[in-house]
Amino acid sequence: MSAADEGGRTHRVFAGIGRAAVRRPWWMIVGWLLATVAVAGLVAGFGRPVDDDTRLPGSDGQRGRDLIQQHFPGGDGASGTVVLRSADGRLDGASYRKAVDLTVRGIADLDHVVSVAAPGADRGSLSGDGRTGYLAVQFDVGPRDVGDGLIDAVLAATRPAADAGLEVLPAGVLAPAETSTRSSEAIGLGVALVVLVIAFGGLVAAGLPLVAALITLVCGIGAIGLAGHLTAVPGVATTIATMIGLGVGIDYALFLITRYRGLVERGAEREPAIVATVASSGSAVAFAGGTVIVALAGLAVSGVPILGTLGWTAGLIVLVAVGAAVTLVPASLAVLGPRIDALPVRRRTSARGSGWGRLAGRVTRRPWWYASGAALVLVVLALPATRLTLGQTDPGDWPAGSPARTGYEVLGSTFGPGINGSLTVLAELGAGADVAGLEAAVRAVPGVAATQPARISPDGRLAMIRVTPDSAPRDPRTVATADALRAVHGAGLTVHVTGQVAVRAELADRIAQRMPAVIGLVVLLAAVLVFLAFRAPVVAVKAAVMNLFSVAAAYGVLTAVFQWGWGATLLGLDGPVPIESYVPMLLFALLFGLSMDYEVFLLTAVRESWLATGDNARSVRDGLSGTGVVITSAALIMVCVFAGFVLSPSPVVKMMGVGLAVAVAIDATVIRGLLVPATMVLLGRANWWTPGSGRRRPGSTADPQEVTGRQQVSWR
Template sequence: MARPQQPSLEAAEPDADRHRHSTAVPAARSGLGRLGALCARRPVTVIALWLLVLAAALAGRHIASPTFSDQVSLPGTASHTGADLLATSMPGAGRPNGKVVFHTDSGAVAGQQSALDRTLADLRDLPHVTSVSAAVTSSDGRTAYTTVSFDRQLKDLGHAYTAQLDTATEPARAAGLGVAYGGDLEQVVRTPANDKLSEIVGVVTALAILLLAFGSVLAALLPLVTALISVGVGLGVVGIVAATMSFATSATTLATMIGLGVGIDYALFLTTRFRQDLIDGHGPVEAAARTARTSGRAVLVAAVTVAVAMLSLYACGLSFIGKLGLAATIAVLVTAAAALTLVPAALGLVGGHIDRVRLRRRPVAESAGERDGWHRYAELVARRPWTFLAVGLAVLTVCAAPLMSMRLGHVDAGADRPGSSTRTAYDWIAHAPGRGFGPGANGQVVTVVDLRHAGTSADRVADDVTRALKDTSGVASFTSVQPSSDGRILVTTLTPTTGPQDAATGALLGTLSGQTLPKALDGTGARAYLTGTVAGQADFRGTVGKRLPIVIGIVLVLAFLLLMAVFRSVVIPLKAVVLNLFTTAASYGVLVAVFQWGWGDRLLGLSEPVPIESYVPMMMFAIVFGLSMDYEIFLLSRIAETWQRTQDNRLAVGEGLSATARVISSAAFIMTAVFLSFTASPTVVVKMLALGLAISVILDATLVRLILVPSAMFLMGRANWWMPRRLDRVLPHLQA
C-alpha cells in the first residue's frame, strides 16, 4: 500500500467544498500546537513547575488528613427505614456492633469460664464499648461468641483499636482459647490494603515493555517518569478533596491504577509521534508542536471521553459509586494536563538525543516503512474484511457467554485470606453446630415491624409474624418477636440457613420482603422492614441494578455525541459504541468465569468462588468504555488525518492502522501489565476491577482495534464519513 507524500507545513487549505472536514493547519497555528511549542522552548521552567505542583499536592494531602470510608447510606430503602426506626425506639439494638468468637479444638469453652468472664469484663471496659452480650455457645460447646456494641461507627475506631481488643481478650488466649473477630469488627481488625507492591510491579513491568518497544532508554523512561509525576499530583489532589468528602477506601488504588495506565499511554502516543516527526526531518520544537496538535488533540478528546464516562456514575444516585468515578476522573484529567504540557517539555529538553542510548540499532517510530509488517497486515484485512469481522465477533461472543449467568452479591469475610482473624471467626461460626450457628449466623437479619399505624394489637401482630416466619423455608431460627419499650415497633432477629453471599440468602430476603411479611401483616396497618448489614447490601444491590441502565444510556449518548462532533460522522461513533459494548460484555463474561465459576481463582489468592460485587459491573462499564475510547480515538484520529487529505477511505484506514498498530499494541500491553499487577491486592473488589480492566484492554487493543474496526471500516467505505449537512451545521466543531 503506497504511502502518500506528506504535505508541506505551509500547504494551503484544500478546497472547502471538496474537503470541508479538513483540519490541516500549520502546527504552531493551533492552540495545542502553540502550547506544545511553548513548553518545548521552556522545558526547564515547565518541568520545575510540575515538580513544584507535585510537592504542593503531596504536602496538601498530608496536611488535609483525608478520610476514606466504605459506609453506604441508602435513604428511602427498607433497610435504611428499618435502621432509623430501630435507632429511635431501641437505640441500644441499633448501635454498631461486632462479634468476638472463642473456640477450642478439644474440650469445651465452658471449661475456661473464669477466663471467659474476665475477657468479657475487660471488653466492657474498653473505650467506646456500650455493651457486651452474654456468650452464646454452640451445642458441642467448642465455639462461643459475644456481641460487642459501640457508641460510634467501627470504621472511626481505626486499625490501631485492634491492639486494645487483643489486650482485652488476652485472658481467654492465656487459658488456651482461640480468639477471632468477626461481623462488622472486620472494619477495625482487617489490615488496611497495601497495594505498594502492585504499584512497583506495574512500574517495573511497564519499563521493561517500554524498553522492548522503543529500544531506547530515554524514550522508555520519559513516558514512565512523566506518568509517575502526574499520578503523584493526582493522588495529592484526591487526598485534598477527600478531606472535604469521604471517598471509598479503594479510591486511591483505583486512581493510581487508572492514572498510571492512561498516563503511560498518553505519553507513549506523544513520544512515538514526536520521534516520527524527528525522523521526517522536523526540528525538536516544531516536532513537539506538531505532536501536540495531532496526537495531543487525540489525548485531549480521549481524556474528556474517559472523564465523561466516569462522572456519569453520579447518575446512579449513589454517592459512594459517584465519588469513585470522581477520584478516577481527577487522576485522568491531571494526567492529560501533564501529557499536554510536561511531555512536550520533556521532549523539547531531550530533543534529538532521545535515541542516544539505544538497545537496538534502528529506533522504532510509528512506521518502519511502506512495506513493513503492519502495512502488509492492513492489506490483508482489506482483502478479507468479512472473514476478519466474523472471527473477531465470534471470539468476543464466546468470551461474553458466561455473562448470562452473572450473579451480583457482596464478597464477605468468607473470601478473606485463610488464617486471618476475620476469616477464622467466619469459619468458626459457620461450622459450629448448635442453635443460632451455621453459615447464616454470619449474616443475621433484623426484622422491624412499624406499629405506629397498626389497627390491631401488638400481640396479634407478633403472633402473625411468628407464624409466618416459622412457615418460611430458608429461616434457620429467629428470636421471639418483642416490642420496644415505647411500643412503636416489634423486633426479631432471624438467622438464614445459608451464608451472606449465598444466592439462596438473597432469594430468602426477597421472599420475606415481597411475600411472607406483607401477607402476614395484610389488613393490620403495620409494615415490616428488613435491616442489618445483609439487608442493606441487598438494597444496595437492587438500587445499583435499577440505575445501571441509566448510567449505560448516559455514557453511550454522551460518547456518541462527542465522537460525532470530533470526527464529523454518524457511522463512526455508532460503530464505536456497538463494538465497545461487545468489549464490555466480553470482560464481564471473563469475570464471571474466573470469580463466580472459580476458573483460576486460586491464582488470584481466592479460596472459593465468590459472586460479582454488586457495583463492579457499573464501575467497569464506565472505565472500560472510557479506556476503549482512548484507543478508538487514537486510531480514528490517524485515519481521519489521511481521509481529510486524500478522501480515499481504503488508503485512510490502511494508513491509520499501520501508523498506530505498533504503538496501540505496546500501550495495551503496558496498561494490561499495570492492571494485572493490581490483582495481587488483598481487596477482592480491586482484584475484580484489575482483572476485568486488563482483559478489556487486551481484547480492545487486539480484537477490536486491530481486527473489527479496520474490517468494518473497509466494508463500509465512504459511508464511514456520512454526515447529514443539517446536522453538520448544528454540531460544534471540536478541534484543538
C-alpha cells in the same frame, strides 16, 4: 461555529500550554513536585478513612437504617466480633473465665465502645461444647471511623485471653480486608518499563512515563483518600483508581513522547516540536481523558451511591493523569532536550515496516474474511454473558488463611452460616401493635434459624428484632428470607428489613433495573463525542457498537471465570464466586471510555489519510499500519497493569483486573486491529459521510481549513 473554528481554538489553547512548558519548564516541574509532597504530607498526617458500608437511598433497607438512627441512640454504630476458641476446656469454666472477664472489661473501657457481650449459651454466643464463643462489640461510630487505631486497641485488650492460651480471631469490622496493592503496582510498573524500553529504545524515554504515572498516583490517590474525611469512600475506590491511574498515566505520556520524537526525527526543532506535540497530541489526550470522564459520569444516573463514588474517584485520577501529561511531560521534555534519547538499549524500527503494516495490507485485501472471523471470536467470548447473574461476595470468598476469612469460617462452622449475615426486622408501631405476635411471625418465616427478643425504642415507636438466617450471606436463600420477612404483616405494624445483606440484595436489583439506562446514556454520550470530533455519523455509531463488542466479550470471560469457576483456582480462588453486583456496570463505564481512546487514535490517522488521498482502502491501511505499534504498546501496558491486580486477595479487585485486562486486550487486537479496519473498508465512502457535505470529494480538493481542524486531535 464550525468544527474548524473549534479545532483552531483548541489548538491555540494547548499550544499556549506547550509554550508555557517550553518557557518555564522548571515552574511546572517544581509545581507538580510541591503538589505531590503536599498531598503525601496531608495523607500521612490525616490518613485515608474508608467506608465500605453500602447505602441505598429510597430502598426498604435504607429506610430501616434511618429508623434505627432516629429511634435508637447509638444504634447506627458499627459492630464487630472477637472469636475466642480453646483447645482443652470450656470458656465459661474455671480455667478461662477470669481471662474472658478481663478481656470483656478491657474492651468495654475503650473509647467508642458502647457495649460488649461475653460469650453465653443463653445469648447463643457460646458453642454447645463451650470451647468456642464470641464477643459482640458495639461501637458508637460508623464503619468508616473504626480505623486501625481502634481495631488495634480492641485486639490489644484481648491480651488476657491470648495469654491464657485462647485463640483470638477478629471478625466483621474488626477484621478488615487487606487492600494493599503494592505488589500489583510494582509488577505493573516493571512490565511497563520493559514495554516502554522496547517501544522507545532507551531508558530515559521509557522512564519519563513512569515518573508521570507515579506523580499521578500520589496526587490522585492522595486526594481521593483525603476526600474520605468528607464523604463515604469505599476501600475499593482507591484500588480501582490506582489501576486506572497507572494505565492512563503511562499511556498518555507514551502518546505525547511518541509524537514529539516523531516530529524531531522529521527535522523539527525541539522547542517548536514540544509546542506542536501539546497542541496536537496533548489536545487528543485531553479529548480521550474527557471521554473516559464522561463515560464514568454516566454512572450518576444509576441511583446507586457507591457507583457514583467509584465513578467520580476514577474520573478524578484520569483528570490528574491528563493534567500531568499536558504539563509535566512537555516541561520534562524541555529540560531533557536531546537527553531524552540517552541510554539507548536497542535500535528503533519503522512502524510501517512492522507486522502491523503487513496485517493492514491483508485486512484491506480480504475485509469480509477478517470481519467475519473477528465477529465469530467476539460472539464466542460473549456467549457466557447471557448467563451472568449479580450477587454479593463475602469474607468466605477471600484467600484461605486471611484474617477476614478465618474468623468468618470459624463463626459459620460453629454457629451456623447465617451468623455472618444477620438481618434486622424493624416494625413501626402504631395503635394496637402486637409485638409478641410479630416475634412469633418472624420466627415462623422459612429460613430463619434464630431470633433475639424484640427491643423497643425509648420513644416506644419502633421494635427491632435481630434475625439469624440459616444460610450464608452470599446464598440466594438469604435474600429470599429477607423478602419473606418483609411480607410479615400485623395490626398496627409497618415492617422493614435491613442489614448489610438485605441492602446489598436491593442494590443488585436496582442495578439490574438501571443498567439499560446507564448503557444507553453512555453509548449516546460516546457517540456524540466521536461525532463532534469527526463530524461523521456512521463512524460515531460504528465506534459505539464496536465498544459494545469489547464490553460483551469482557462480560463473557468474567462469567466463565468467576461465576462458573473456569480457571478460578489459577487466580487464587477456591472456586466459583458471585459477581459483585456493581462490577459489571462500573466495568462498562470504564471500558467504554478506555476503548474510545484507541478508537479515536486509529480513526484520526485514517481520517488524515482519507482527507489527503480520497482512497478509503489506502487510508485504512495507512491508519492501521501507522498506529498499530503505538496502540499495541499502550494496550500491552494497560493489560499488564490490570492483570497485575489479579494478585490482590480481594475477589472484587480480581474481577476488575480480569475484566479490564481482557477487554483492553480484545479491543486493541481483535476489534481495533481486525474488525474496525475491515468494516471501514466494507463501508467505503460512507464512513466519512457528513450531513450537508454535498458532493465535495476528499483528497486534492479537500478544504484546507477542514484538514487543519481535524489534525488538531492527531495522536501521531
